[in-house]
Amino acid sequence: MQTALLIEQTLNGLQFGVMLFLMAAGLTLIFGVMGLINLAHGSLYMVGAFACATVAAWTGSFWLGLVASLAAAAAAGAIVEITVIRRLYDRDHLDQVLATFALILVFSEGTRWLFGSFPLYLNIPPLLAGAVPIPGGAQYPLYRLAIIGVGILVAIGLYLLISRTRLGMRIRAGESDREMIGALGVDIRTLYTVVFALGAALAGLAGAMVGALQSVQVGMGEPVLILAFVVIVIGGIGSIKGALVGAILVGLIDTLGRFLLPAALAAFMGPSAAASIGAALASMLIYVFMALVLAIRPRGLFAAAG
């Protein structure tokens, strides 16, 4: 049974990591290409979850909700880019932080105005309900396995998009020298809007998928955003590969830490104290890990060249 528990927890860590990757990929893309710190990324995650819950409630289909969440988050991202973010590229990071923080408040109160203060209901689709047996005799929820699958597909898709397509080439070029590709005749404004919408759609996808596991409510994006920042700092800012590795590491360390630390401490102290101290230490673990990574590789594990 202990092996089964360990396998289950490893899968949990992997699933958590994959979900973080969807958030962090958009964040790091936007930071890497446009040099913009976007605190409102968590709001786009919330937009995705609310769109999915609303459309799923109207139509009875989770899948239509999922499509709606991608569309809504991408649209919200594009609108925000055109109306607000566009004015911030040449400002310093502090201005960007301030403006995008204001966007969080606008999104949160706007969502409350539209949907009310009470959490919405979103269930997992019947196709993915239930649990499947895993080695060791335990069961694992099919839906969480599906999230891992989607995350891997998105990672492969992003890799192909950036390394194999014309758009990807422009994104990479924009990352290195934005004046030069502008001079070469690429419409840099549209490129930025597209990248921003792409990042937003990934956040929306994460929000919709996680919304079925958790509560869909105002402010749900902020805790995830903090972890996504940790992920991109560990992985190296601007690197998709770094975001993937960082997200998986953070997911595994956090999940296994929360599981193993209290158990380890219980070996030499009372259960109440072990639970409380173990939980406190476990919540610090990813930040300790981030500090270690930064001490050894100050620019992150897969820092973009330059």
Added chain:
Amino acid sequence: MKNIIAAGLFGLAMSVSGLAFAEPIKIGMITTLSGGGAGLGIDARDGFMLAIEKASNPEIEVVVEDDAQKPEIAVQLADKMIQSDKVDILTGIIWSNLAMAVVPSAVAQGKFYISVNAAPSQLAGAGCDPHYFSVSYQNDNLHEAAGAYATKAGYEKTFILAPNYPAGKDSLAGFKRFYKGEVVNELYTQLGQTDYAAEIAQIRASGADSVFFFLPGGMGIAFMKQYAQSGVDTPLIGPAFSFDQNILQAVGDAALGVKNTANWSKDIDNAANKEFVEAYKAKYGRLPSVYSAYGYDTANLILSAAGEASVSDADAFQKALEAADFDSVRGKFSFGPNHHPIQDIYVREVVKEGDILTNKIVDTALEDHQDAYAKDCKM
């Protein structure tokens, strides 16, 4: 301003005729109306205002402000209400950390604080104050009842978990105070945690015959949904906070059949409660929650005291509050020596009425229950 003067003059006239209150009363309500926890504050306010409007007394004025669930904002609002609005009574705070930031200084300035929800142990025991009342409960009460219920239901091995913050630790201590079986594992989760896969895996592996959890708000929704999806079928027990009227709809059928402990339920059989539930549904178009009920009772308590004594005569007003001479929607209600309620705490089961998930009382966990801190209170 005109209103205040008018109300004042009216009050003066009435005091001469001796028909209504001795003088107008101004109540400051600080509660959470924005941010993730807004649902609770909105319910408490709506319940409170329902009672105030039903009384339709022009001498009562209520100022409502939003604390956004932030202690520093709550403190600013309290200062403003006391110094410039000149309120007589403060109320409305939902969260214990905000209550700890506001209540001690408010009562030190001679104001009454009457809690609609938050009731931390610090204010129930040695830190009690003659001007502080809790209408809702003492924070531990519902957890103690859950422990008593688990014992009564014959559970022998319980897995318990709560968030790693003061109210979470109090909840597990409260549960253990009344639970006679064995606690097989005790876990603290992060406050605001949204993924419980790691905890659920441990519940599965622990061999427990029951699970007690205290995860208020969105944390509880996430836990319940993931628990239902995991295929683990160990019975769940929790305090009412995760099974409240507005939360249940977001959890969905995953909550069906779960037992939870509460000091109010919409099916408590008395006239005041029936009238409250009907009036609330008619006015707001939704079912009331426990927070609505606490808000309603708080307003009725203040109204009952105001009918007996003038708020400017603090001692007389305090006596009138202590008498608790109002029709509580909970039926039995009285104050203990530390100004916290002595009341019955019920076991509810989540059921479906038509399309709506709601709670039904199935048992009484503790009768005439008082908190564990009353003996430490000297006033």
